Amino acid sequence: MPVITVPQEFNEEDLYVDLEPMFGHRLFLKCEGFNFAGSIKLKAATEMVESAERSGTLTRDSILVESSSGNLGVALSMIAASKGYPFICVTDSRCNLSTRLMMEALGSQVHVVSEEKGAGGLLGARLDYLRGLCASDDRYVWLSQYTNADNWRAHYFRTAPAIAHSFPQLDVLFIGVGTTGTLMGCARWFRGWHRPVRIVAVDSVGSAIFGDPPGRRMIPGLGMSMRPPLLDETYVDEAVRVVEADTIRTCRHLAKRGFLFGGSTGTVVSGAMSWLARHDTDGLTPVAIAPDLGERYLDTIYQTNWVQALYGDDALAAPAGSEAGSARGTAP
Structure with a gap:
């Protein structure tokens, strides 16, 4: 039984959701929102x-x-x-x-x-x-999260080893990008692991992280309007971009199954499912990191009027088939 004296002493590290029954592709989602701050x-x-x-x-x-x-x-x-x-x-x-x-x-x-x-x-x-x-x-x-190496060190010392412990046969890891702290910490750790792990960064369309022109982004969390100083692309195997309408569809699809996740998680799952749909996944062990929960998005992603006003009725539809949308993948 955990007994703590300050809130930062508690963080659930070992909870995963198997998304295959919901999306038709095997994917284990590492839930990082179960702490008193509600996110990774x-x-x-x-x-x-x-x-x-x-x-x-x-x-x-x-x-x-x-x-x-x-x-x-x-x-x-x-x-x-x-x-x-x-x-x-x-x-x-x-x-x-x-x-x-x-x-x-x-x-x-x-x-x-x-x-x-x-x-x-x-x-x-x-x-x-x-x-x-x-x-x-x-x-x-x-503290400057955009330039502070302790941002990625947190995930080098904690997040990546925890994933490796739970999935010793990990093949591909999907990580959402903003400051790229989670991405760089995990990618650096797995670069020295006993088996190769494909690192797939998941970004929002409208983000300039991987050299695209900045555009409209209404969902906070992932993406940046400039290149993050922490980013070293030599550690990234591939980048997938997700349109915000697909983020919304994925979040709402998960909610219909009882899982209320945040916008960053919806983007990561959407990008991961798009990647998995385009690859041979037979025998593959894929993991995605879910940075947040959904309570903070009740007045946006989960508010029908807000979605309709910004994205139209199409964003309220379920993801096409059993997959999570029309994300597009490119080399970083």
């Missing part, structure tokens, strides 16, 4: 905060600041509350209302950026605001 971002947040404390960068007088589209902000809000740090999360208008309210309930201050900054878009505006904060007062400590 708890691992990166914990590693970054504790590393900053060990180095002396983060002290009792510090004020934590970070840019986040949602899940990391919640994780840092929780950790900051448990440790007594003030925290300012800089987000943008795509952040779900429930996520902003959750951060505020945990005692954080949320600053919402609504105007884009040149080619960097809303993310560029968020980063500019943070630079201004840090220049104004040396008490501000910006």
Whole structure:
């Protein structure tokens, strides 16, 4: 029986969902949302905060600041509350209302950026605001999830070994990309494993991570409007892009089977199913990482009026056949 004193001490590491009965292709989904932060971002947040404390960068007088589209902000809000740090999360208008309210309930201050900054878009505006904060007062400590190596180290030391322990015959691993912390930590770890593992990155159409032009993205979580500094493409075997309508179809299809997952998970599952449909999967052991749960998307992905207004009625249809949509795959 686990007994904890701070919320970050608990994280369910060994829960998987077999998706074959729902989609017709064998795929084991590693569920990372069962902790008090509700997403995989708890691992990166914990590693970054504790590393900053060990180095002396983060002290009792510090004020934590970070840019986040949602899940990391919640994780840092929780950790900051448990440790007594003030925290300012800089987000943008795509952040779900429930996520902003959750951060505020945990005692954080949320600053919402609504105007884009040149080619960097809303993310560029968020980063500019943070630079201004840090220049104004040396008490501000910006962990910078986009450049902080502790972001990927969290998954090198925890996520990847846990998957290897559960699936010693793993063949292919599907990982959603944003900052690419999860991707790079897992890819680096499996590069030195006893058997080859194909690393497939799953991105959103409209993301510029792999060199595509940035476009409209309304679902927070995966994707970026610029190339992530942490990304090293030599560790990536393939990238799959998923349109947001397919993300919505997949999330809603899972919900009809009783599994309420978030937008990032819907994107990963959609991309994985598209890849599996195009390959010979006989005897293959595939795993996908589900970063989040779905409660924070009740007013977006699971709200019919919101979906119809932005994507039309087609996005409400079930995934074509037993597969999860029309994602397209290319080399990274």
